[in-house]
Amino acid sequence: MTTPLVSIIGVPTDVGAGRCGARMGPEALRVAGIVKAIARFGAEVRDCGNLSGPSNPELPAINGFRHMPEVVAWNRSLHAAVHVELEEGRLPIILGGDHCLAIGSISAIACHCRKTGKKLQILWFDAHADFNTATLTPSGNIHGMPVACLCGHGPAELTRIGGTVPAILPHQIRQIGIRCVDAGEKRFLAEIGIEVFDMRYVDEVGMRATMEQALAGICPETHLHVSLDLDFLDPEIAPGVGTTVRGGPTYREAQLCMEMIADTGRLCSLDIVELNPALDRRNMTAELAVDLVESLFGKSILMRMHQ
Structure with missing residues (x-):
């Protein structure tokens, strides 16, 4: 069995968010021990350090977008960094930063899959659908728009970062844990046809059945990308x-999600975003994130003799 080659890329920015603080996320995850945690499972981990980019100007929205030039700069930088790691056959883990960064990471991953003939499947764990546009958004915060941009609905500066528009197709993404969607966004999601497993669905059928459906169709040719927004979790455990x-x-339930992904053996890239240490309690959310990453890399309560 080959040794997994993992690359950690820190992206310390909150230019896409409504509140400052996510820029401190990468360091909080490192303090919580993410590098050692992954290495314990036999991976060779390379911490690439943090990308650099423009600071958060904390300005109001212009034409429906807040901080567009800054968001574009960070995502272009991340696109390039993820591309390099994938070309070297490594598994990139992006430490955010806010969720606008998924535009850069996933567009690079989509490019790589087109080039290598891999089948891209994205699991988007989030409380929000992130399918807003300038006309739908009440805030202009671009961390509420990455899925729309990746599907080709947004300004050219963001939709074209990967060079192909749209970067992904709706059937390539499945959203889990959604429970806060704007009215216009809800209609748009239904129109585009993205598969959404919201919390009511999870409540009705259970997390195991939900994940079985979300993971359906994964095969040896699949590149599975996980985009984990930590507000996916209940705020009681992830404040x-x-x-x-x-x-x-x-x-x-969150551990089961990660364990079932680990069982597929197909995880090829990961975003961990929206950690805001300024709002955390004793780094508990960062420590929980590391705990979930351990499960993604194979930690289980018992060595399972049968599935």
Whole structure:
């Protein structure tokens, strides 16, 4: 069995968010021990340090977008960095930063999959659908728009970062844990046809059945990307995020999600975003994130003799 080659890329910015603080996320995750945690599972981990980019100007929205030049700069930089690691056959883990960064990471991953003939599947764990546009958004915060931009709905500066528009197709992404969606966004999601497993669905069928459906169709040719927004989790266990929404998954439900992904053996890239240490309690959200990453890399309560 080959040794997994993992690259950690820190992206310390909150230019896409409504509240400052996510720029401190990468260091909080390192303090919580993310590098050692992954290495314990036999991976060779390279910490690439943090990318650099423009600071947060904390300005109001212009034409429906806040901080567009800064968001573009950070995402172009991340696109390039992720591309380099994928070309070297490594598994990139992006430490955010806010969720606008998924435009850069996923557009690079989509490019790589087109080039290598891999089948891209994205699991988007989030309390929010992040499918806003300038006309739908009440805030102009671009961390509420990455899925729309990746699907080709947004300004050219963001939709064209990967060179192909749209970067991804709706059937390539499945959203889990959603429980806060704007009215216009809800209609748009239904129109585009993105598969959304919201919290009511999880409540009705359970997390195991939800994940079985979300993981359906994964095969040896699949590049599985996980985009984990920590506000996916219930704020009782993960208070350190900028936009908490009550009624999220429990600790065990979240662990089950990660364990079932690990069982596929197909994880090829990961975003961890929206950690805001300024709002956390004793780094508990960062430590929980590391705990979930351990499960993604194979930690289980018992060595399972049968599935």
